[in-house]
Amino acid sequence: MSRSLPRAERGVQVRALKKSFGSHAVLQGIDLDVAPGEVVGLIGPNGAGKTTLMSCLLAFLHPNAGEITIDGLPNDDLRVRRRTGFVPERMNFDRRATGYSFLRYMAGLARVGNRETKVRAMLERLGIAGAADRRLSQYSRGMLQRIGMCQALIHDPDFLFLDEPTSGLDPNGVLLVRDLIAEQKQRGAAVLLNSHQLAEVGKVCDRVFFLNRGVIGREETLRHADRIVIAITMLPGFDANAIARIAGNAPKENVVIATVETEADIAQMVREVIATGAGVIDVRKHTADLEGIFRGVA
Amino acid sequence: MNGVVVAETVRRCVTSIAYWAFVALLAIISLGLARFDRPGTAWPSLVSLLAYIIGCTAIGPEFSSGTLQLILTKPVNRSVYLVSRVAGVVSAIWIAALIAFSFELLGRVLWVGAVRLDIIGAILINTFVDTLLICALLVFFASFTRAYFNIVIYMVLMIGLGVAQGMVSMFRSMSGTLGAWLATHDIVDRILASINSNLFPDAPPRLDWHWLLMIASNAAIAIVAACFIFRRREVPYGAD
Ligand SMILES: Nc1ncnc2c1ncn2[C@@H]1O[C@H](COP(=O)(O)OP(=O)(O)O)[C@@H](O)[C@H]1O
Ligand SMILES: [Mg+2]
Numbered sequence: 399m400s401r402s403l404p405r406a407e408r409g410v411q412v413r414a415l416k417k418s419f420g421s422h423a424v425l426q427g428i429d430l431d432v433a434p435g436e437v438v439g440l441i442g443p444n445g446a447g448k449t450t451l452m453s454c455l456l457a458f459l460h461p462n463a464g465e466i467t468i469d470g471l472p473n474d475d476l477r478v479r480r481r482t483g484f485v486p487e488r489m490n491f492d493r494r495a496t497g498y499s500f501l502r503y504m505a506g507l508a509r510v511g512n513r514e515t516k517v518r519a520m521l522e523r524l525g526i527a528g529a530a531d532r533r534l535s536q537y538s539r540g541m542l543q544r545i546g547m548c549q550a551l552i553h554d555p556d557f558l559f560l561d562e563p564t565s566g567l568d569p570n571g572v573l574l575v576r577d578l579i580a581e582q583k584q585r586g587a588a589v590l591l592n593s594h595q596l597a598e599v600g601k602v603c604d605r606v607f608f609l610n611r612g613v614i615g616r617e618e619t620l621r622h623a624d625r626i627v628i629a630i631t632m633l634p635g636f637d638a639n640a641i642a643r644i645a646g647n648a649p650k651e652n653v654v655i656a657t658v659e660t661e662a663d664i665a666q667m668v669r670e671v672i673a674t675g676a677g678v679i680d681v682r683k684h685t686a687d688l689e690g691i692f693r694g695v696a
Numbered sequence: 697m698n699g700v701v702v703a704e705t706v707r708r709c710v711t712s713i714a715y716w717a718f719v720a721l722l723a724i725i726s727l728g729l730a731r732f733d734r735p736g737t738a739w740p741s742l743v744s745l746l747a748y749i750i751g752c753t754a755i756g757p758e759f760s761s762g763t764l765q766l767i768l769t770k771p772v773n774r775s776v777y778l779v780s781r782v783a784g785v786v787s788a789i790w791i792a793a794l795i796a797f798s799f800e801l802l803g804r805v806l807w808v809g810a811v812r813l814d815i816i817g818a819i820l821i822n823t824f825v826d827t828l829l830i831c832a833l834l835v836f837f838a839s840f841t842r843a844y845f846n847i848v849i850y851m852v853l854m855i856g857l858g859v860a861q862g863m864v865s866m867f868r869s870m871s872g873t874l875g876a877w878l879a880t881h882d883i884v885d886r887i888l889a890s891i892n893s894n895l896f897p898d899a900p901p902r903l904d905w906h907w908l909l910m911i912a913s914n915a916a917i918a919i920v921a922a923c924f925i926f927r928r929r930e931v932p933y934g935a936d
Contacts, residue, residue: 449933453931453932453933456765456768456769457768458765458768458930458931458932458933459930459931459932460928460930476771476772476773477771479769479770479771479772480771482769483769484765484766484769486762486765486766486933487933488762489766490761490762490763490766491761491763491766492708492763494708494711494712495708499707503700503704504766504770506700506704507698507700507701507767507770507771507772508770508771509771549766559769
């Protein structure tokens with residue numbers, strides 16, 4: 399049984415990954431690590447290359463350059479496969495199969511022991527036990543997404559790849575998927591999550607990467623996502639060097655952006671800026687939520 | 697070979713109404729035509745038709761629909777998967793062939809009273825090997841195309857070979873340098889005929905171990921080649 403297998407020790411490592419389709423360079427040098435027990439989100443606009451990156455990680459596509467290792471093994475190694483779960487962007491399978499028989503087949507391929515019980519339990523957990531004996535052709539998009547989660551989790555994978563796992567789900571489904579991801583993280587799985595919906599990702603990820611124009615634009619550690627970004631606008635004629643020292647950023651035009659932890663820090667920073675003789679005319683603050691970070695990149 | 701894949705492939709065939717409708721048709725035809733002198737009158741070609749219909753679904757459609765991606769993330773070697781798919785598909789076809797064969801036997805007992813088991817048995821074995829080759833070729837063509845292009849290639853090749861053979865003999869009978877050259881060099885004919893008898897053979901009327909071996913090894917070569925291509929092949933998302 400998969401339970402007795404060793405847990406991930408080194409997780410997913412991607413180095414200088416490049417992938418082109420003809421002359422269209424989709425990925426242009428990606429470095430990425432997902433540690434065991436970590437949830438990493440990959441966000442970016444449609445067509446950014448999120449699915450392409452995931453397809454390279456799962457060895458569906460051959461990269462043009464770069465290296466992918468999973469627990470130190472090549473990503474197409476069957477020992478890695480045995481511990482990998484994948485939820486595709488859109489679930490596709492023989493539409494005549496029932497949910498139950500589909501899952502049984504997947505569990506068989508994954509060599510899950512005690513198949514019937516496991517399959518029933520997964521269907522129950524994902525809230526589609528009632529539809530177990532219906533054909534997949536009668537499943538809604540959200541139900542297909544749920545059964546996609548079932549087949550990915552049925553063998554307790556150590557590496558979990560989710561391509562837009564919440565698209566097509568109702569709010570309850572989104573919450574459920576979030577819970578499941580949190581559970582996998584607790585178990586020590588390395589989770590990589592693709593999304594173009596920002597709201598869903600921020601809540602579950604430890605780190606988020608922004609994929610845009612083939613490169614990872616920025617990495618934000620979400621533990622600090624609640625820090626405060628302030629923009630201080632000044633009259634012309636301020637001492638740029640002194641302001642840069644205080645804010646940690648050089649002013650652009652007549653605005654300086656700074657990041658602080660607390661509201662007391664804001665007051666302190668404004669006092670220091672005024673002390674340099676600058677004429678402060680405006681102070682704006684906002685939390686560095688994903689939406690804001692994303693807009694800054696895209 | 698992966699038992700789970702073979703079983704699932706067979707299950708998918710034998711749980712379809714269309715499959716059983718076809719098998720019922722086979723049974724009726726075998727039973728009915730058993731009245732006539734010539735054994736194996738129609739069912740072997742109908743089983744070949746079934747082999748085209750089922751054989752072309754082994755890889756191509758899964759490739760296009762993205763189903764293959766689900767399977768390839770599971771711990772299954774790609775070559776093992778492909779061979780298991782062929783095995784499953786061929787099993788479903790052989791089950792149909794066995795049923796047709798049984799009904800012909802039944803018919804002969806009922807209408808004729810005498811059964812030439814050696815001849816009908818040879819027809820069954822020839823059909824087994826022939827359908828194996830059909831599936832092997834379809835899987836080979838599917839290993840580098842998508843969707844149902846494998847059956848298109850198969851048909852175009854089969855018809856094209858026939859046309860080419862006809863054209864060669866037509867040109868030969870004409871005057872002119874090409875006709876003269878073809879009349880003295882039968883190499884073109886022999887190459888075409890050899891390709892034809894290797895890929896799209898006509899089964900001999902009785903057991904011919906030489907022929908069986910040739911067809912079985914051609915099928916094996918096609919499957920091995922398919923594995924080689926399929927192993928390195930990219931499986932992009934939503935290929936269609
Ligand atoms: N198999 C393919 N052949 C050619 N181009 C592709 C293929 N797959 C994806 N692309 C292109 O690569 C880019 C990235 O696609 P994708 O990875 O699906 O983006 P995302 O998942 O971020 O929306 C798109 O411009 C898409 O058209
Ligand atoms: Mg995508």
